[in-house]
Amino acid sequence: MRILVQKFGGTSLSDARARSHAIRHIRRALAESFHLVVVVSAMGRKGEPYATDSLLELARSNGNCLPARERDLLMHCGEIISAAVLCSLLEAENVSSVVYTGAQAGIRTNDRFGDARIDSIQPSRIVQALSENRVVIVPGFQGETAQGDITTLGRGGSDTTATALGSALRAERVDIFTDVEGVFTADPRIVSEAKPIDKVTYAEICNMAYQGAKVIHPRAVEIAMEAGVPIRVRSTFSEDEGTLVTRAAETELSDRRLRDRFVTGIAHVAPVTQIKVAAQDGQYDLSLNVFKAMASNQISVDFINVNVSGVTYTVFEHEAGRALDVLGKMGYSPEFVTGCAKVSVIGGGMNGVPGVMARIVESLTERDIPILQSADSTATIWVLVKETDMVQAIQALHHAFMLDKP
Numbered sequence: 001m002r003i004l005v006q007k008f009g010g011t012s013l014s015d016a017r018a019r020s021h022a023i024r025h026i027r028r029a030l031a032e033s034f035h036l037v038v039v040v041s042a043m044g045r046k047g048e049p050y051a052t053d054s055l056l057e058l059a060r061s062n063g064n065c066l067p068a069r070e071r072d073l074l075m076h077c078g079e080i081i082s083a084a085v086l087c088s089l090l091e092a093e094n095v096s097s098v099v100y101t102g103a104q105a106g107i108r109t110n111d112r113f114g115d116a117r118i119d120s121i122q123p124s125r126i127v128q129a130l131s132e133n134r135v136v137i138v139p140g141f142q143g144e145t146a147q148g149d150i151t152t153l154g155r156g157g158s159d160t161t162a163t164a165l166g167s168a169l170r171a172e173r174v175d176i177f178t179d180v181e182g183v184f185t186a187d188p189r190i191v192s193e194a195k196p197i198d199k200v201t202y203a204e205i206c207n208m209a210y211q212g213a214k215v216i217h218p219r220a221v222e223i224a225m226e227a228g229v230p231i232r233v234r235s236t237f238s239e240d241e242g243t244l245v246t247r248a249a250e251t252e253l254s255d256r257r258l259r260d261r262f263v264t265g266i267a268h269v270a271p272v273t274q275i276k277v278a279a280q281d282g283q284y285d286l287s288l289n290v291f292k293a294m295a296s297n298q299i300s301v302d303f304i305n306v307n308v309s310g311v312t313y314t315v316f317e318h319e320a321g322r323a324l325d326v327l328g329k330m331g332y333s334p335e336f337v338t339g340c341a342k343v344s345v346i347g348g349g350m351n352g353v354p355g356v357m358a359r360i361v362e363s364l365t366e367r368d369i370p371i372l373q374s375a376d377s378t379a380t381i382w383v384l385v386k387e388t389d390m391v392q393a394i395q396a397l398h399h400a401f402m403l404d405k406p
Contacts, residue, residue: 042078
């Protein structure tokens with residue numbers, strides 16, 4: 001069977017107009033002789049009645065004491081509502097369809113409620129339904145433990161459901177439908193000259209996702225990369241093919257110009273707080289103590305620099321007060337800078353190319369933007385700037401690497 005997995009996000013199902021566009025894409029895939037699995041998110045966003053945040057607010061306004069296991073029971077309802085609504089619409093148009101919950105679709109997870117990981121998928125019921133030429137609709141974001149408890153996969157979990165099913169079913173492709181035209185060289189709300197990217201590697205899109213680009217969840221990309229299943233990031237509201245995500249060799253063979261593209265895009269995360277903890281002479285266990293304390297208090301750390309003089313790292317702004325309180329109780333007197341932004345220059349071809357960092361520093365220095373911290377990997381260079389400089393920094397870097405050119 002030629003199997004295609006389509007995933008529709010919340011904005012793709014939020015109202016009757018959006019759902020009609022989704023159905024058009026489903027019909028087109030069927031006309032192309034695909035056997036179709038459709039993964040759906042909860043309808044709409046915060047404030048709309050069936051959105052995940054709205055369901056959580058219901059619990060918060062009624063005691064705010066729901067345990068993690070029961071919270072997952074509540075949160076998984078939004079996707080089931082979406083699936084049932086879509087099934088009804090398809091049946092009304094004589095498109096035979098069936099809904100399988102995550103558990104019924106064979107998705108088994110660990111018992112980390114709220115952020116579960118998929119252990120295995122046994123999609124026998126899906127395969128049987130596909131062989132009967134039925135569209136299989138699977139509520140995203142959910143699975144079941146070995147004990148039969150409902151779990152959710154964390155934010156972005158519907159993307160993970162889609163690529164995990166695509167991998168298990170050896171799908172020809174996974175299409176991620178959203179409200180944008182694909183992956184752009186930068187956030188088009190910040191850089192008006194940002195261009196859509198036709199093709200991008202798994203590694204590049206994974207880095208972009210981890211560094212703040214919200215088009216697809218990085219865990220979903222990693223699953224697809226391991227199985228070699230191509231992904232398309234597309235808009236529900238247009239016929240544009242969007243961005244193809246695949247292996248590096250395949251993108252190079254299909255477009256040799258990509259071999260010369262060493263920067264793919266600019267991403268950002270804000271607001272964050274920079275924290276510096278200085279070490280005393282002979283205090284070699286400082287970094288161990290600091291990061292163990294952050295971990296034990298469930299505080300996520302990022303942008304880490306460790307040397308003999310101390311440690312420097314960032315935390316999300318909303319966790320900064322708690323992080324500083326923990327450090328204070330440990331007897332440290334950290335320095336900190338609030339209102340920062342992490343700006344990332346991402347490209348699979350940067351490794352070994354001289355002058356990339358020089359161009360970053362030059363473009364920011366010309367605009368009097370101080371660099372508070374920097375780090376790099378084979379595919380990403382990060383700089384920390386003040387949030388008030390973030391927009392100008394992104395625009396400057398986008399121009400410096402000529403990402404606004406065709």
